[in-house]
Amino acid sequence: MPFAHCAHRALRRLVLPWLLLALHATAASAAALAGGPMAGPATAERVGVWLMTDAPAQVQLEYWPHEQPGAVQRSAPVAASPDRGHTARVDLDGLQPATRYAYRVLLDGTPVELDEAPAFTTAPAEPAAPREFVIATASCNYVPDPPYEVTKDSFGAGFEIFDTVAARRPDVMLWLGDNIYYRDSDFEPADEAAARMHRRWAATRSFAPLQRLLRTGQHVAIWDDHDYGPNNANRDFALKATALAHFKDYWANPSHGLPDVAGTFTRVPLGDVELFLLDDRYHRDDDASTDPARTMLGAPQLEWLKRALRDSRATFKLVANGSRMLSDRPSPDERGGEGWHNFPGERQAFLDWLTAQRIDGVFFVSGDIHYTHLTERERPGTYPLTELTCSPLTARVHPRPFPVREVPGTLITQRNFCTLQFSGPAGARELRVAAWDAAGTRLWEAAFPAARLRTP
Secondary structure: OOHHHHHHHHHHHHHHHHHHHHHHHHHHHOOOEEEEEEEOOOOOOOEEEEEEEOOOEEEEEEEEEOOOOOOOEEOOOEEEOHHHOOEEEEEEOOOOOOOEEEEEEEEOOEEOOOOOOOEEEOOOOOOOOOOOEEEEEEOOOOOOOOOOOOOOOOOEOOOOHHHHHHHOOOOEEEEOOOOOOOOHHHHOOHHHHHHHHHHHHHHHHOOHHHHHHHOOOEEEEOOOOOOOOOOOOOOOOOOHHHHHHHHHHHOOOOOOOEOOEOOOOEEEEEOOEEEEEOOOOOOOOOOOOOOOOOOOOOHHHHHHHHHHHHHOOOOEEEEEEOOOOOOOOOEOOEOOOOOHHHOHHHHHHHHHHHHHHOOOOEEEEEOOOOOEEEEEEOOOOOOOEEEEEOOOOOEOOOOOOOOOOEOOOOOEOOOEEEEEEEEOOOOOOEEEEEEEEOOOOEEEEEEEEHHHHOOO
16 A cells, blocks of 8 residues: 555544544534523614524524515624623614514524524504504513522512413513612622623523513513612612613613613604603612602603603603602601602602693503502592502512502502503504413403593
C-alpha cells in the first residue's frame, strides 16, 4: 500500500473523532427557546414579539397569514445577548389589517418546534372601529425558586390557572403588576444586583406551566412594587433605573414613559377601547408621608394622563394601575394598605378634573391586594366610577381582606383571574366583567353598557 494512502487513512483515524466531538459540542451548545414567544399589542400594520433563549443566538421569525401558509415572510435577525438576559424583541412591520398571522421562531436559522404555532391578529384598518374581543387580567404571580416544590405553606401555588386563562383564548392579557416577585437577596450586593434581577425574571419567564399562556393572544403589562423593587417600594428605590431597563427587556409594550419622563406608563388603543397604563412606583412618594402635596403618579405623568383621556375618542377608557385608585381607608385611623387613598390631594384634584371635563367611558382596573372585588364611587351629577381590582393569580390570598366601597357579591378570596369582554355594535356597546377561579368556573359577572358610563 502506498505511503501517502496509509498516511491519509491514519490522519482520518486521528481527525474523525475530534470532528465528531466538535460537531457534538456545537449541537450541545446551540441556543434553545427558554421563554415565549409572546406577542405584544398589534396595530393594523405592526407587532412586536418577545422571546428568551438560554444562550446567545440570532433570532428570526417566519410569519404568514393564517389562511395563506405559502406566503411566508422572514424578519431581520435580532441578537439575544447575555447583557439583556438573552431576551429579544422582533418587530414585524408591513402587516395586513384585521388579519390573523401564524408564526414560528428560528434560532440561528433553525426552526423551533412547538406543539402549536403561535398566532396574533392585527387591528382593523379603522383605528376606532368597534370589535368584539376579550381582555383577560390578573396580578400577583409568584413563582417559587427551583425545583418549584409546592407545599401547603407555599406562597405561590395553583399554577394550573395559567392554562385555564389560556383556554379562554383572550385576545389580550393585561398583567396588572407584581408579575414577578423580586426577593431582597436579588438586590445585594449592589454590583451583582442587575444580574440577579435578570435571573429572577428568567426563572419566572422560563417556568414551564406559564408557556402556553405566553403564546396565547397579545400581552401588555404594568408593574407594582414586587416587580419594581422591594415590598412597598417607591421613588427612593436606588435600583429603579435598573428595574425599568429590565421591565423593557421582558415585555413588548409599545412605549415606556415620555422622552423626558422616565417610567412604564403608556397608552394602547384597541379599536374603540383604549388602555391607559400607569406607573405607580417610579415617581411615588412614601404612602406614609403626611405632606399634603405627596404624589403617587407625579405631576408630569398625571398631566400626560389628562391629555390622553381628553384626546381619546374611545368608547371605553380603561385606566390600569398597580395600586387601587378608588378605594378608601377602612377608617380615619387605618391606612388600609397602599393605594391612591393615601394621596388624597392628588386623587381628589384628578377626580374633580374628570367630572369637570365630562370624560365618558372611564373604568379603572388594578391589582396588588390579593383579593378581588368591584369598587363603586358615586359622583353627583354624573355617572359613578367603577374599579375592578383583580388579585391574586398564583400568590397567596390575603388572610384578612378589608374591601371598602365594595360592590356586594363581588369579593373573591381565592386565586382567580378576570375578563373584560367588549361586544355590540357602535352606539350599543357593552362591557361585561367577570371573575373566574383556577378551574375556569365563573364566580360573578357584571354588565356595563356604554350608556351607563356616559355623562348625562
